[in-house]
Amino acid sequence: MSYPPASRPRSTVAQALAAGRLGVWPVVFIVMAAAAPLTVIAGGATTGWAVTGVIGIPLGYLAVALVLAVFSVGYVAMSRQVVNSGAFYTYVTHGLGRIPGVGASAVAVLAYNAMQIGLYGGFGKVTADFIEAHLGWSAPWWLWALVGWAAVGILGVRRVDLNGRILAILLIGEIAVALGLAAVHFTHPADGHIDLTAIGPSQLFTAGIGAVLVTAITGFVGFEGTAVFSEESKDPQKTVARATYIALAIIGVLYSLCALAMTVAVGPDKIVDSATDHGTELIFDLAAPYVPSTILILGHLLFITSLFAALLSFHNTAARYFFALGREGVLPRALARTSVRSRSPQTASITQTAIAFAALCLYAYAGWDPMINLFFWITVTGGLGVLILMLITSVAVVGYFLRPANRAGVGISRGLLAPILATAALGWILVITLQQFNVLLGVDTASPWRWIFPVAFGAAAILGMLWALYLRAARPRVYAVIGAGAHNTLIDATGLQPATAGGR
Numbered sequence: 001m002s003y004p005p006a007s008r009p010r011s012t013v014a015q016a017l018a019a020g021r022l023g024v025w026p027v028v029f030i031v032m033a034a035a036a037p038l039t040v041i042a043g044g045a046t047t048g049w050a051v052t053g054v055i056g057i058p059l060g061y062l063a064v065a066l067v068l069a070v071f072s073v074g075y076v077a078m079s080r081q082v083v084n085s086g087a088f089y090t091y092v093t094h095g096l097g098r099i100p101g102v103g104a105s106a107v108a109v110l111a112y113n114a115m116q117i118g119l120y121g122g123f124g125k126v127t128a129d130f131i132e133a134h135l136g137w138s139a140p141w142w143l144w145a146l147v148g149w150a151a152v153g154i155l156g157v158r159r160v161d162l163n164g165r166i167l168a169i170l171l172i173g174e175i176a177v178a179l180g181l182a183a184v185h186f187t188h189p190a191d192g193h194i195d196l197t198a199i200g201p202s203q204l205f206t207a208g209i210g211a212v213l214v215t216a217i218t219g220f221v222g223f224e225g226t227a228v229f230s231e232e233s234k235d236p237q238k239t240v241a242r243a244t245y246i247a248l249a250i251i252g253v254l255y256s257l258c259a260l261a262m263t264v265a266v267g268p269d270k271i272v273d274s275a276t277d278h279g280t281e282l283i284f285d286l287a288a289p290y291v292p293s294t295i296l297i298l299g300h301l302l303f304i305t306s307l308f309a310a311l312l313s314f315h316n317t318a319a320r321y322f323f324a325l326g327r328e329g330v331l332p333r334a335l336a337r338t339s340v341r342s343r344s345p346q347t348a349s350i351t352q353t354a355i356a357f358a359a360l361c362l363y364a365y366a367g368w369d370p371m372i373n374l375f376f377w378i379t380v381t382g383g384l385g386v387l388i389l390m391l392i393t394s395v396a397v398v399g400y401f402l403r404p405a406n407r408a409g410v411g412i413s414r415g416l417l418a419p420i421l422a423t424a425a426l427g428w429i430l431v432i433t434l435q436q437f438n439v440l441l442g443v444d445t446a447s448p449w450r451w452i453f454p455v456a457f458g459a460a461a462i463l464g465m466l467w468a469l470y471l472r473a474a475r476p477r478v479y480a481v482i483g484a485g486a487h488n489t490l491i492d493a494t495g496l497q498p499a500t501a502g503g504r
Contacts, residue, residue, distance in 0.1 A: 023234050027226050027243035028250075029168040034115075034222025034313035035251050038174035038299075038306040039122070042283045045259040048215035049275035051439060055268050056203025058260040060212035061219065063204070065252025067425045068220055071390060072248060074397035074419030075224070076241035077410050087225070088389045089324065093483030095396025099468040101483050102330055104392055106464030107457050108321050111385025114378050115221060116314035116352070117359045120145045121374025123307040130300055142364035148308055149356055152315050156349035170309040174302045175254065181299065182261035184287040190267035197268040198260050210432040211439060217429060218383035219255055222310070223247045224390065225317045262286060315352055322348035329478035330471070372442070380440050381453040384433060388457055391430055394423040 048057045075091075082094050088108050093101025124145030131137050131144070155166065186194065203209065226243045265286040266274045278285050280303075284296050323345035326335025337347040363374050401407045401415030433440070438450035471479040 024239050024242045024246065026165070026168065027239060028247045029171050030313050030316065031223050031225045031243065031247050032251060033167040033171050033309035034225055034317065035220060035247075036119075036222075036306045036310035037171070037251065037254055038178050038303055039310065040219035040255060041178050041258045042303055043122075043280045044215065044219045045255070045262065046275040046279055046282050048212060049272045050279070051442070052208050052211040052215060053272050054203070054206055054208045054212050055198050055263065055271060056200075056206055056209065056212055057216065058198045058256045058263065059200070059203045060209070060216035061252060061255040061259060062199070064213055064216040064220060065248060065256075067422065067429070068217075068223065068248055068252075068390075069245070070418050071394055071422035071426065072244050073414050074394065074401070074422065076244050077414045078397050078400055079226075079240040079244075080237045081406065087321075088393050089321065090483050091393050091400070092396040095393075095398070095400035098472075098479060098482040099465050100392075100396075102468035102471075103461040103464035104389060104396075105321070105325055105330065106460040106467075107385055107392075108389055109318070109325070110457060110460045111382050111389060112314055112318040112321060113352070113355060114382030114385060116311060116318055116382075117356050118375055118378030118382060119307055119311045119314065120149060120356065120360055121363070121370035121376075121378070123148045123304065123311060125370045125375070126307060127304050130304060134297065140364070141370045142360055145360055145370070146357075148311060149353070149360060151308070152311050152356075153350075153353040155312055156315050156319060156353060157344050157346050167309050167313060170302075170305045174306045174309075177295075177299045177302050178254065178258050178283075180295070181283055181287045181291075182258045184290050185261035185265035188290055189264045190270070194264050195268050196260070196264075198263040198271070199256070210429075211436050213429055214433045214436060214440065216255075217387060218380060220248070220251060221383045221386045222313060222317075223251060224386070225313070258283070315349070315356075319345050319349040319352045322351055328481055328484065329475070330467070330482060377441055377449070377453070381456075384437070384454060385457050387426065387430055387433060391423065391426040394419045394426060398423065 045057050048060070049055075054060075078091055078094075082090055089101055089105035092104035121141070124141035124143075127144040127148070128139055128141045131139070189195070197203075223244065226240045226247065262283060263271045266282075275282055284299055288296060322331065322335045323338075325331040326333050326337075326348060335345075335348045335351060338345055363370065368374065397419040398416060401410060401419070407415045434454055437454060438445050438447060441447075441449055441453075443449050468479070468482070471482070
């Protein structure tokens, strides 16, 4: 895709993010916080065992990490050439065209909003239970959810590097606790010996391994957000690539190691029953006889901060999608306004905060279950949306690098072979996900919810593409710069306006 030279004026302060504020490790901390390691280990792994009945969850995490590493090869290769906070939306636009790109943007906005809003259910309920158990204060889940909402709203309009430092502190704490509990599990194995059956190659051929991969991939949602912060990185061509691989490697090893430790502590043959009986408390209950109670209290507290860190990280990601779409006129241009002091996407962040508030009010008024109907259902659905985006992006990467001019310095293996393999693997996982979505939601096969949530993404994509067709016909100047990024819009006396029309 090419853009006319006239459509490349310089960015303006009102629509520019703070460049050069994020190095490799701050980006790693932000995206790893979105993945919420302690939440995934304590909740995702145990849910995986209980739902699938398969021992090989630790191996599933390693397999998914490998698939996503292959996906990342083409993803980061494209990130070096296309720098835009719109990430998936921008890559699809450059690889497949503006109309599919706007369709992908609608899926991205819906998916990341679902991830962020769904987390409020878990944060509110877990916090309410913790406070009541340890302080005796009884309050409804939605009150604590609103406390978290207010904190996220305030931090969302502050400097992105401040967010990175806060997330780094929380992340280091939860990883330390997770590894500490894993060490206790390994040093107190069931029957006095360490059994590594859960990562044995035979687990790959166990019936139900597909459901294991589906469960495992939801734990990685967030790592792909490195490209969203490319405009705020010190060296976008290097920072995004390094941060992506580092985050993926740490997450994959951490998940697998900690999940394996639980199977060692209880015994591989008993892990499914134990996970079913203990749920999210399993990781703590297995260590309880061997560690001081203060450590367990700290672990539960960091479980809460893990949820908060994920909330803040996904808020930042969703806000930057709103910002990117507003900057190019796909959504209202007011969304592209940034804070004068912090250079954060202020209007987009406030919009994201308002959407979350409306959702929380709806759930509180309706009396819906915060853990099942909000936390579990909505975050699983958000994970499905991100999986769809990764698949579409892999296809887009192939389309982009099929053009010889774009492949200079990249080569066939990184530009074509890796994304083709990623497309095949992610496509297979998506098919299995759709087939077993009722299992992931915990509903009957006849339940309409098993198809309502997936269909929502199809509807969003269609609406997005129809909107792109409207822009092409009615607002060609806006259509011409879709996916063009920071250097393709300008401000005139009437406000933010697109540059010269052109392109396909």
